[in-house]
Amino acid sequence: xxxxxxxxxxxxxxxxxxxxxxxxxxxxxxxxxxxxxxxxxxxxxxxxxxxxxxxxxxxxxxxxxxxxxxxxxxxxxxxxxxxxxxxxxxxxxxxxxxxxxxxxxxxxxxxxxxxxxxxxxxxxxxxxxxxxxxxxxxxxxxxxxxxxxxxxxxxxxxxxxxxxxxxxxxxxxxxxxxxxxxxxxxxxxxxxxxxxxxxxxxxxxxxxxxxxxxxxxxxxxxxxxxxxxxxxxxxxxxxxxxxxxxxxxxxxxxxxxxxxxxxxxxxxxxxxxxxxxxxxxxxxxxxxxxxxxxxxxxxxxxxxxxxxxxxxxxxxxxxxxxxxxxxxxxxxxxxxxxxxxxxxxxxxxx
Amino acid sequence: xxxxxxxxxxxxxxxxxxxxxxxxxxxxxxxxxxxxxxxxxxxxxxxxxxxxxxxxxxxxxxxxxxxxxxxxxxxxxxxxxxxxxxxxxxxxxxxxxxxxxxxxxxxxxxxxxxxxxxxxxxxxxxxxxxxxxxxxxxxxxxxxxxxxxxxxxxxxxxxxxxxxxxxxxxxxxxxxxxxxxxxxxxxxxxxxxxxxxxxxxxxxxxxxxxxxxxxxxxxxxxxxxxxxxxxxxxxxxxxxxxxxxxxxxxxxxxxxxxxxxxxxxxxxxxxxxxxxxxxxxxxxxxxxxx
Numbered sequence: 001x002x003x004x005x006x007x008x009x010x011x012x013x014x015x016x017x018x019x020x021x022x023x024x025x026x027x028x029x030x031x032x033x034x035x036x037x038x039x040x041x042x043x044x045x046x047x048x049x050x051x052x053x054x055x056x057x058x059x060x061x062x063x064x065x066x067x068x069x070x071x072x073x074x075x076x077x078x079x080x081x082x083x084x085x086x087x088x089x090x091x092x093x094x095x096x097x098x099x100x101x102x103x104x105x106x107x108x109x110x111x112x113x114x115x116x117x118x119x120x121x122x123x124x125x126x127x128x129x130x131x132x133x134x135x136x137x138x139x140x141x142x143x144x145x146x147x148x149x150x151x152x153x154x155x156x157x158x159x160x161x162x163x164x165x166x167x168x169x170x171x172x173x174x175x176x177x178x179x180x181x182x183x184x185x186x187x188x189x190x191x192x193x194x195x196x197x198x199x200x201x202x203x204x205x206x207x208x209x210x211x212x213x214x215x216x217x218x219x220x221x222x223x224x225x226x227x228x229x230x231x232x233x234x235x236x237x238x239x240x241x242x243x244x245x246x247x248x249x250x251x252x253x254x255x256x257x258x259x260x261x262x263x264x265x266x267x268x269x270x271x272x273x274x275x276x277x278x279x280x281x282x283x284x285x286x287x288x289x290x291x292x293x294x295x296x297x298x299x300x301x302x303x304x305x306x307x308x309x310x311x312x313x314x315x316x317x318x319x320x321x322x323x324x325x326x327x328x329x330x331x332x333x334x335x336x337x338x339x340x341x342x343x344x345x346x347x348x349x350x
Numbered sequence: 351x352x353x354x355x356x357x358x359x360x361x362x363x364x365x366x367x368x369x370x371x372x373x374x375x376x377x378x379x380x381x382x383x384x385x386x387x388x389x390x391x392x393x394x395x396x397x398x399x400x401x402x403x404x405x406x407x408x409x410x411x412x413x414x415x416x417x418x419x420x421x422x423x424x425x426x427x428x429x430x431x432x433x434x435x436x437x438x439x440x441x442x443x444x445x446x447x448x449x450x451x452x453x454x455x456x457x458x459x460x461x462x463x464x465x466x467x468x469x470x471x472x473x474x475x476x477x478x479x480x481x482x483x484x485x486x487x488x489x490x491x492x493x494x495x496x497x498x499x500x501x502x503x504x505x506x507x508x509x510x511x512x513x514x515x516x517x518x519x520x521x522x523x524x525x526x527x528x529x530x531x532x533x534x535x536x537x538x539x540x541x542x543x544x545x546x547x548x549x550x551x552x553x554x555x556x557x558x559x560x561x562x563x564x565x566x567x568x569x570x571x572x573x574x575x576x577x578x579x580x581x582x583x584x585x586x587x588x589x590x591x592x593x594x595x596x597x598x599x600x601x602x603x604x605x606x607x608x609x610x611x612x613x614x615x616x617x618x619x620x621x622x623x624x625x626x627x628x629x630x631x632x633x634x635x636x637x638x639x640x
Contacts, residue, residue: 299455
């Protein structure tokens with residue numbers, strides 16, 4: 001077992017620059033508290049990790065299964081509000097609220113997909129965009145219970161110290177991203193969902209003609225997306241200690257889309273790059289509103305997005321990957337771009 | 351009560367119709383969901399505010415400058431930011447969001463995030479059916495009717511209108527018939543932005559001007575065009591008045607639940623979509639499998 005892992009590492013990770021970068025990145029995330037354990041920077045990293053789950057779950061639902069969801073904040077907000085209400089009225093602790101919040105978000109995913117199944121393309125996008133706004137209207141209309149525009153403060157943190165909290169969120173993020181990556185891997189030998197999502201996105205009628213029950217898989221995409229997004233929302237409410245209507249706003253839905261498209265749609269690593277490139281880096285560069293960058297964070301973010309879209313419309317991560325990796329024309333194996341010939345079949349790469 | 355609802359529906363519906371027709375035109379022709387559409391509306395409102403309050407111009411020259419200036423901004427945005435990436439659907443969508451955010455944040459930078467207002471173009475009230483109506487509201491109605499009829503005539507009677515409709519139906523065949531599709535799309539974007547600007551010019555005195563004023567009408571415009579059928583002008587106009595009726599009735603009959611007006615508007619849309627998944631007058635793009 002150990003020897004096989006080592007062999008895998010030597011022959012399918014080391015020769016591919018993209019995979020080395022991914023491993024270095026995750027190792028770096030795990031040792032960050034050893035270098036800098038100030039409360040502020042760990043808080044920024046914790047929230048970024050949760051936003052990664054949020055963005056990746058949008059990529060799975062909208063990028064992979066092709067059902068472009070404009071209202072992803074729905075699952076996030078439902079879960080966060082469930083957590084807050086459970087704590088406020090029943091005094092439940094994080095070990096109970098987080099699973100319940102996640103389950104409620106998954107259930108909402110099932111319910112919303114029924115009207116959504118009849119529609120496709122822009123109609124679906126615009127319909128899903130309206131769902132969080134319905135909930136937002138309800139939250140504002142029943143102010144006495146939900147706190148209206150002030151939200152519900154006083155939600156306890158997940159763990160006593162912020163380092164523990166950081167590690168919990170980091171592990172949840174790593175596991176979620178791994179699971180979603182496996183679920184959407186079209187070349188996987190164990191799960192077929194990746195291949196089927198791919199088929200549905202490319203041509204739904206052809207997929208149905210091949211005997212795939214596309215409806216079931218579309219519902220499955222909503223369930224998986226709702227589950228992981230709900231998980232992120234529940235943890236986010238605990239980390240921030242408060243929920244507010246901004247969780248359900250249109251801006252929140254658009255944030256998922258911004259991160260994913262910035263990093264590269266239909267690639268699980270794209271959203272990770274998107275969140276860390278846009279959110280984390282810019283937050284640190286902005287020094288919490290101390291300098292010009294921090295005061296105009298959204299403006300600069302928007303201008304960055306415009307520039308990236310103009311010059312690399314596939315997304316930053318995909319653009320970088322194409323620069324450092326090249327697929328062998330004969331055996332389809334991924335090679336480093338600076339190699340002259342393929343590492344397996346020695347076919348010339350140029 | 352009933353009179354209030356009727357007058358309110360006509361005014362609100364007129365504004366939504368102006369915005370929705372532009373949104374629908376640009377979607378029908380270029381297949382672009384332009385989320386920055388109401389961003390231009392906001393831009394025009396701020397431009398009016400700047401010329402009237404800051405520079406002290408009279409209303410007429412301010413409008414004369416604003417209309418072509420914002421339309422030009424719309425055409426330039428389309429030409430240099432949206433057109434180069436039109437093949438990537440997700441990218442176009444995000445681009446329009448980013449453009450709207452750039453508008454919003456620039457306005458925050460230039461005019462701070464305070465609430466501003468500008469004076470009515472025609473002050474005073476008129477009594478109609480026992481309801482006192484702001485003269486500005488009557489102006490809104492008049493302008494809406496004139497502008498929509500003009501657009502309708504352009505689309506149905508002129509050579510340009512035929513080119514626009516041909517591009518909407520099938521861009522490839524339109525190219526074969528000698529229509530320059532990129533130029534037609536730019537003209538479409540110009541018309542759409544112009545309509546948004548006109549809407550801003552007439553309602554800016556009634557609404558407050560602030561940097562996030564583009565999101566509430568954006569949501570309503572989306573609801574309207576989905577209900578009416580994407581890409582259909584007739585659908586956009588009828589949808590606008592249906593949604594305005596729902597919104598105004600909720601605001602007048604249930605004043606304590608005014609926040610629910612979006613909820614009811616969306617419920618109306620969902621009911622229509624469950625019965626007719628293509629909207630009331632939807633254009634179905636069968637071969638494109640959108």
